[in-house]
Amino acid sequence: MNIVKEELRVQIKRFLYWTIGLGVLIFVGTAKFQGISGANGESIAELMSYYPKVLLAMLGMPQGIDIGTLSGYQGILAYYSLICVCIYAIFLGNGVIGREMTDQTYEFLFTKPRSRRSILAWKIIGAAIPLTAYCILNYWLTRMALTMITSEEIITNQVELYGITTYLIGLIFYGFTILCSTILVKSERASVISFALFFVSFFLGGIYDVAEEAHVLRIFTPLRYFTYTELASNNLPIEYLVISLAILTLSIICAFQFFQKRDLL
Amino acid sequence: MNVYYFEVKSLARSCFIWTASIVMVFYSFLLFVYPIFEDGIAIMEVMFANMPAEFMQAFGLEVSSLLNYSGFYAFAFLYYSLMGAIMATHLSLTAFAREKANQCEEFLFVKPMNRSRLFWAKLASVATCVLFCSVCYFLSSIHGFAEHGGLSQMGVLVSISLGLQQIIFLCIGMLVGVCKQKIRFISGLAATIGFSAFLVQTIVNLFEEDMFTYLSPFHYFAPSLVLEQNGYGVGYMVIALCMVLGSILFSYQRYTNADIAMGK
Numbered sequence: 001m002n003i004v005k006e007e008l009r010v011q012i013k014r015f016l017y018w019t020i021g022l023g024v025l026i027f028v029g030t031a032k033f034q035g036i037s038g039a040n041g042e043s044i045a046e047l048m049s050y051y052p053k054v055l056l057a058m059l060g061m062p063q064g065i066d067i068g069t070l071s072g073y074q075g076i077l078a079y080y081s082l083i084c085v086c087i088y089a090i091f092l093g094n095g096v097i098g099r100e101m102t103d104q105t106y107e108f109l110f111t112k113p114r115s116r117r118s119i120l121a122w123k124i125i126g127a128a129i130p131l132t133a134y135c136i137l138n139y140w141l142t143r144m145a146l147t148m149i150t151s152e153e154i155i156t157n158q159v160e161l162y163g164i165t166t167y168l169i170g171l172i173f174y175g176f177t178i179l180c181s182t183i184l185v186k187s188e189r190a191s192v193i194s195f196a197l198f199f200v201s202f203f204l205g206g207i208y209d210v211a212e213e214a215h216v217l218r219i220f221t222p223l224r225y226f227t228y229t230e231l232a233s234n235n236l237p238i239e240y241l242v243i244s245l246a247i248l249t250l251s252i253i254c255a256f257q258f259f260q261k262r263d264l265l
Numbered sequence: 266m267n268v269y270y271f272e273v274k275s276l277a278r279s280c281f282i283w284t285a286s287i288v289m290v291f292y293s294f295l296l297f298v299y300p301i302f303e304d305g306i307a308i309m310e311v312m313f314a315n316m317p318a319e320f321m322q323a324f325g326l327e328v329s330s331l332l333n334y335s336g337f338y339a340f341a342f343l344y345y346s347l348m349g350a351i352m353a354t355h356l357s358l359t360a361f362a363r364e365k366a367n368q369c370e371e372f373l374f375v376k377p378m379n380r381s382r383l384f385w386a387k388l389a390s391v392a393t394c395v396l397f398c399s400v401c402y403f404l405s406s407i408h409g410f411a412e413h414g415g416l417s418q419m420g421v422l423v424s425i426s427l428g429l430q431q432i433i434f435l436c437i438g439m440l441v442g443v444c445k446q447k448i449r450f451i452s453g454l455a456a457t458i459g460f461s462a463f464l465v466q467t468i469v470n471l472f473e474e475d476m477f478t479y480l481s482p483f484h485y486f487a488p489s490l491v492l493e494q495n496g497y498g499v500g501y502m503v504i505a506l507c508m509v510l511g512s513i514l515f516s517y518q519r520y521t522n523a524d525i526a527m528g529k
Contacts, residue, residue: 021461021464024468025464025467025468028468028471029468029471032471080464080467083460083463083464084464087456087457087460090453090456091450091453091457094450094453095449098449098450099449102366102449102450103449187450188366188450188451188452191450191452191453192452195452195453195456198456199456203290203344206344
């Protein structure tokens, strides 16, 4: 438990900054919807349908999304929150092992009467708490923001699905980053690789939206595991749910394996 | 000069990788995405022509400016600028905070060279790398314009945009690197700064008010604005210049006077 407490103490300040950023994004974004829909929601939908798909994808609006409706608009905002959550998750994942490594304090930690396994387990839990809190806040703030505006559309289901899937994708990046930092000797390199993966996923996401025959790509793009069209029609793609859980479990199990055998450097 | 050569050498690898990936992304957009866009142009022109004029005015859309290579470029620039920003931040953070992250500032500062010369040498080396990237990008961007519809004065201006934007992010990276007490993961910090700027840009776009665009560095030299106003905005240039000079002065002051950060 002490490890968890220490982890939380270290994270609290950064957590507040990130929450403020997310809050501004969600509230400003949602408030702006009133302007769009109030003015001419109908005509926007019409205009958007004329835009080439490429342009929309490049603007971060995947196919089939209609920003004139509350549901489509929320879908775009949720994509930006997802970016926030993923970056934050990579940050936390890096800190789990990387922090002690860059500070060269692992020797001190390993002299404590705890096995490596339990140290890693508590550390993973400790850093997962802020991530979980962040995702819950993401969901809650979105709900709050939606109560501010008046709209006949009811999208509670969609918001819930987005909340869950955002958390899942965040966890994938979290697990993957932890795995990287247990395998690689230099923690700086682990952070480079995780961010590179995120970047590639970000770009591939754009390509995925443009290319119609690119369904193979989807497995390599965690950011596109759960797309707007699926979530808005209230169905959660089970295969990708399974894939994400599998990636998460696998990376955590492997992380434990590698961490056991790690040399102190 | 030793410091300068050392820094350039240690930044060179990541500078090459970044430059290569920016140029690669540029050409893959040009070769694979632009043809799809081009196919859509004819259809869209017909559709826009059939719409009432008031309807188009309501959105303030200059159709002709969207439906050509420049319009495409303005959209695609979002990706290049994001990469360029992270690159510049990453390089300047590496140069200015490497010793802090490795906790070996003492070793650098006991060398017989005063801190102000250290500072200028580091700044010069980062600037060299960023300049290299900007020139490479400039050439490929010019090539892109020449291939599609001919090179105009605007094309040249817009091609410089990335370099100017990188200078701003270089300064942001430097400021953070010099001022932040404790730095652990340089690349993580750089990615966070880059993506935060990206999110700020999104939020500012939502506001649709010119006043807020000054908060977002991505707006200063954005091709969409340059094409709209036929040149760089004077206000943005002044702000950017102030930011650059201010952050250099402040970082210099900080770098030459600050205590060595002790591990907390």
